[in-house]
Amino acid sequence: MEQRHLGRTGLRVSRIGLGTLTWGRDTDEHDAADMLKVFWEAGGTLVDTADVYGDGEAEYLLGQLMDGLVPRRDLVISTKAGSIPDPDRRFDGSRGHLLAALDASLARLGTDHVDLWHLHAYDPETPLEETLHALDLAVSSGRARYAGVSNLCGWQLAKAATWQLAAPGIRTRLASTQMEYSLLQRGVEREVLPAALDLGVGLLPSSPLGRGVLTGKYRHATPPDSRGGSEHMARFVAPYLDDTATSIVDAVQTAADGLAVTPLQVALAWVRDRPGVAAPIVGARNALQLTAALSVETLSLPDEICRALDDVSAPVHRYPDHDWSML
DSSP: OOEEEOTTSSOEEESSEEEOTTBTTTBOHHHHHHHHHHHHHTTOOEEEOOTTGGGGHHHHHHHHHHTTTSOGGGOEEEEEEOBOSOTTOSBOOOHHHHHHHHHHHHHHHTSSOEEEEEEOSOOTTSOHHHHHHHHHHHHHTTSEEEEEEESOOHHHHHHHHHHHHTSBTTBOOEEEEEEEOBTTBOGGGTTHHHHHHHHTOEEEEESTTTTTGGGTTTSSSOOTTSGGGSTTTHHHHGGGOSHHHHHHHHHHHHHHHHHTSOHHHHHHHHHHTSTTBOOOEEOOSSHHHHHHHHGGGGOOOOHHHHHHHHHHTOOOOOTTSSOGGGO
16 A cells, blocks of 8 residues: 655654554454454555543454454554543543543553644633643653644644644654545535645544445445444434535436446545545455455546536635635
8 A cells, every 4th residue: 555654744654544443342353353454454554533432442342353363563553632521521632631531542552652642622611732741741752753733723723733843852743633624525625625734734624424324235225234324323414414415416327327436436536536535444344345445546537527526516715715806
């Protein structure tokens, strides 16, 4: 699998990443083991998790699998901290919480460092410089090799990345930002992606298949064994089952038919090759699904197909995103 530099850093990652959102909850140890081995054998390196996935079970399971199944040195382990199971406060970006969470993640993963550590979300109740100082301490102590952020809007990312660049050698450059990005969700193109490109921050798209909708599995009905058919994930899929999404999914299917490939391959290739994208994070349920996603490695979409998909999925960007003098 092709390797790409993550942002303006020396860290190289496989251009498809493996997500572990469902590990330890919907994905058991056997399916997880099969997927990790298939991913590794295909040349995949970037494995993404978080301290809250499966209430910590995803990290624990990944740590168990690295103990004998796949060499730790062959993987780029990315995890996140900052989300908390508190209905009154969803995020805690305090230095104390973040560093304690990192230590707990390392214990579950069974490793002395993670390759990439993300702030999971912006905490408006903690000064940003305090939150970012936790990233600096994690890197300077060797517990994290690189640092990034996740789910920050444009001004938040620009502020954070600029703050870090203001003291080179003292503060650690932001390597990445992880955001939802697909043909069904192009909101990052308004301000996040331009900021990331300008500041040298690599984009790691989550839900690159539109929460599974872009595979076409929901075109006629909701499969009972799908995320959309599960009690705890149905609300996650529902926003992308409207008429607008249907027209985009139909266009993806048309493109797939013309290229003699699958809608999954078309949708994933589109986002993988967007400017600024380092590696989409794919969350498969089993090795068969993951193998289907990894088959996109040999596919590059023709320019005319990309333009057609761009047009049908184009988000509405008006003032101030466009030149005000043209309005």
